[in-house]
Amino acid sequence: MKALVIADNHKLEFREKETPALKENQVLIKIQAVALNHRDQFIREGKYPGIKIGTTLGSDACGRVIETGEKVDEVWKGMDVLINPNVGWGENPNVQAPDYHILGTPTDGLFCEYVAIDVNKIAEKPTHLDAEIAAALPLGGMTAYRALFHHGKCEAGSKVLISGVGGGVAQFAFQFALAKGAEVFVTSSDENKRSKAIELGASAAFNYKDENWTKEAKEKSGGFDIVIDSAVGDGLNDLIKLMNPAGRIVFYGATNGKPKDIDVFRMFWNQITLQGSTMANDDEFKAMLTFVKKNRIEPIIDSIRPFENIVEAFDKMKEGKQFGKLVAKF
Amino acid sequence: MKALVIADNHKLEFREKETPALKENQVLIKIQAVALNHRDQFIREGKYPGIKIGTTLGSDACGRVIETGEKVDEVWKGMDVLINPNVGWGENPNVQAPDYHILGTPTDGLFCEYVAIDVNKIAEKPTHLDAEIAAALPLGGMTAYRALFHHGKCEAGSKVLISGVGGGVAQFAFQFALAKGAEVFVTSSDENKRSKAIELGASAAFNYKDENWTKEAKEKSGGFDIVIDSAVGDGLNDLIKLMNPAGRIVFYGATNGKPKDIDVFRMFWNQITLQGSTMANDDEFKAMLTFVKKNRIEPIIDSIRPFENIVEAFDKMKEGKQFGKLVAKF
Known part of the structure; x- marks a missing residue:
């Protein structure tokens, strides 16, 4: 599958990576749309701790569950979902654990075609939003x-x-x-x-x-x-x-x-x-989506471009001229 | 009655003032002991907003109710009480109103022999403490x-x-x-x-x-x-x-x-x-005293001197060598 990685200081590159294998309690998601965060551009600029060359970038995505692993309810299959980018928030709702981080560095992120992820890290996409609009929600929301x-x-x-x-x-x-x-x-x-x-x-x-x-x-x-x-x-x-x-x-x-x-x-x-303040715990991921559904909030999208052109979105973010989120879709 | 006033920049002076007249909802208190706060020394040094020459200083006192005004329950008469030095905290428990201040500047304070004060600003002295120990509690507590x-x-x-x-x-x-x-x-x-x-x-x-x-x-x-x-x-x-x-x-x-x-x-x-954070609301005055009573807390007293020598206590506070409160008693 195609993935956008940090290839060197200041350098982004598309690479072919293996489609991830599905484990127990995981779902395999085909990504439909992804959205940028300042964090992604900061990583490109080398201004973020823990950068590892070759990591797939990206913290925000919407996709469809195409396969469910062992111990996962089949109801998820075929569902369009958003992904909670938290990795290891931990037990204390007030603050993240010491090794907490966000998908996309140092753990591989979501700017790619397929991702395998724990079922407790996904939630149904708000039905009032298309995939490329909903993709904007997780990290910023x-x-x-x-x-x-x-x-x-x-x-x-x-x-x-x-x-x-x-x-x-x-x-x-x-x-x-x-x-x-x-x-x-x-x-x-x-x-x-x-x-x-x-x-x-x-x-x-x-x-x-x-x-x-x-x-x-x-x-x-x-x-x-x-x-x-x-x-x-x-x-x-x-x-x-x-x-x-x-x-x-x-x-x-x-x-x-x-x-x-x-x-x-x-x-x-x-x-x-x-x-x-920084990010939010796993319960707040769900509470935020409930709030978005209840109030039928529509994320403001600056622009949507094909995944092939995602590096242009990074350039636009660097200039800071966007109003709303920068989205790329497959 | 004798009162300690700010007589000029950096100058404290004892003056004869009239014993205050009792109004509706007030009690007349004969002061037994008073305690210093940094605020008092700051006022002496001219480092406080709203200083008015001739104001009686002092925010902390313990005294005995010797007369009750109209509409005040007679039960207070003869009771040893502490005085809440808040003036005009207002309706919002989270924060003081704009004209809020503390007894002792610009409103006359408690370094004097008698004070007339609203009955809702007093509370019974904790019975496990003598007057000169309890006097240390209000502002700092x-x-x-x-x-x-x-x-x-x-x-x-x-x-x-x-x-x-x-x-x-x-x-x-x-x-x-x-x-x-x-x-x-x-x-x-x-x-x-x-x-x-x-x-x-x-x-x-x-x-x-x-x-x-x-x-x-x-x-x-x-x-x-x-x-x-x-x-x-x-x-x-x-x-x-x-x-x-x-x-x-x-x-x-x-x-x-x-x-x-x-x-x-x-x-x-x-x-x-x-x-x-600054001071506390009127409910917290009572909650603090309840906490002190329940836990039988004994304020740490650096020294107790006769009211006539209270200016020495100001001098000691300026040096900052005290551990605990500086008290003067009648």
């Missing part, structure tokens, strides 16, 4: 779900800021918060992304490169109860300043690096939470 | 109670680090965590304070000025679930490094100032919480 609900405690009426809307996790956090009945604000430096967010239901959209964006944000929102962020860096103090008392800043990445001089005085007086 | 239980979620078996043990809040956090059945570790740069903490039940005590203290702390504890801190500053990264996954760093002050370059990468990967 799980990360957003945990950040927004487990850590952020988002409720109907919460005032939520999603920073850097348009990114994979940010778009899900945006859609999930709207579906929950929150009042949702966004930031982006890209005018198109801001207009798109307003169209989709944002109460206001701010350009964090404007000097006065915090003033405007304070006026239009009155302050935020929850911020979902993946930038951190020196902009963190702007966020701290915009928080309502007892507000929660949840971050699942730090693309702008470590912050300098964070205003801990305002933090303790206003009882602000700065909360690190 | 409330702050510690909220940091440790509301934010820190301390349970039996939690591994807890109390930094800067010997300080007013730190000592209560230390005692409360031990009473809850946690495994408690402490830091101090003062050898006497470290030995005292071991005597009182700490599993180990570390000198944060030692270069290798984090290595020693990691070896002896295996990592912390909760840190209760009031220093922050550049030591924050040491704490982040020592946290178990999903660990919570709760801080109620920042005497070492703003941290530089905090390791947000480790924070998001290990799902670490950095949580600001």
Whole structure:
């Protein structure tokens, strides 16, 4: 079968690999569509721990069960499913075990034609979504779900800021918060992304490169109860300043690096939470899909291309111009 | 009556003030003993917002109800009580209202002979404690109670680090965590304070000025679930490094100032919480006293002196050599 591997530093390559053999408790899935995450591009750039040359990349996929292994209920056969990319979260729902990682590095991932996987790692594709739309859900949806609900405690009426809307996790956090009945604000430096967010239901959209964006944000929102962020860096103090008392800043990445001089005085007086978050546990994979089904959420797709052209999607992600997920289909 | 006021920048003075008149729903209390908090010394040094010349200082006191106002149950008359120093916490238990403050600035405080106060702001003194011991409880006990239980979620078996043990809040956090059945570790740069903490039940005590203290702390504890801190500053990264996954760093002050370059990468990967905390709501005042009664906790008292000599206690607090609370009695 064909698989996209990391062939060298900065180099992606299609390779022929053996179709995986099916073990007990596993299903064999023929992949229909896959979606990119920033993680994939970071691995391409050598910016990720544990990279092994020759690993099949990819954490997000939708596919059809074409064979069931021993001890697996036949009901799965022929079903279109999504794959939970967690490997070894472990027993504690609050935090992953030390050897936890995600499919696609160092364990072989999903950018390939067939995968054999434990049946407890799959769930039925939401029936309101085509395979190439549903493929966008797992990693981004799980990360957003945990950040927004487990850590952020988002409720109907919460005032939520999603920073850097348009990114994979940010778009899900945006859609999930709207579906929950929150009042949702966004930031982006890209005018198109801001207009798109307003169209989709944002109460206001701010350009964090404007000097006065915090003033405007304070006026239009009155302050935020929850911020979902993946930038951190020196902009963190702007966020701290915009928080309502007892507000929660949840971050699942730090693309702008470590912050300098964070205003801990305002933090303790206003009882602000700065909360690190990463991915989600196996139960949350299922809870997220239930939420998506119930609210008939449709992932925002930037573009869909044939699997042969998936490297173009990596290039587009590097430029950061996409709004929504980059998908490739077989 | 005699009252200790802030008379000028850095200047404390005894003044004669009128004994307060009793209003509806209030009780008149004859103060028996008062205790100092860092806040009092900070006000003396001009390092606190809202300082008004002539304000009676003081947030902690124990006294006897000598008169009850209209609509107050007579049962209070003659009772020894502690005073909740909260002014205007407001309706939201999660966070104080914008005009919230603490008795002693800008509202007149408790370093005086008589005070008239709403009956819903008092609670019976724990019967196992003398007035001059019980006087140490309110502000420090409330702050510690909220940091440790509301934010820190301390349970039996939690591994807890109390930094800067010997300080007013730190000592209560230390005692409360031990009473809850946690495994408690402490830091101090003062050898006497470290030995005292071991005597009182700490599993180990570390000198944060030692270069290798984090290595020693990691070896002896295996990592912390909760840190209760009031220093922050550049030591924050040491704490982040020592946290178990999903660990919570709760801080109620920042005497070492703003941290530089905090390791947000480790924070998001290990799902670490950095949580600001301040004082406690009115319900927690009562819950804290119930906890103290149930566990027969005895506040650690550094020294007790006559009220006439209370300025000496301020001087001792400034030097930071005390272990436990500084008390003055009438």
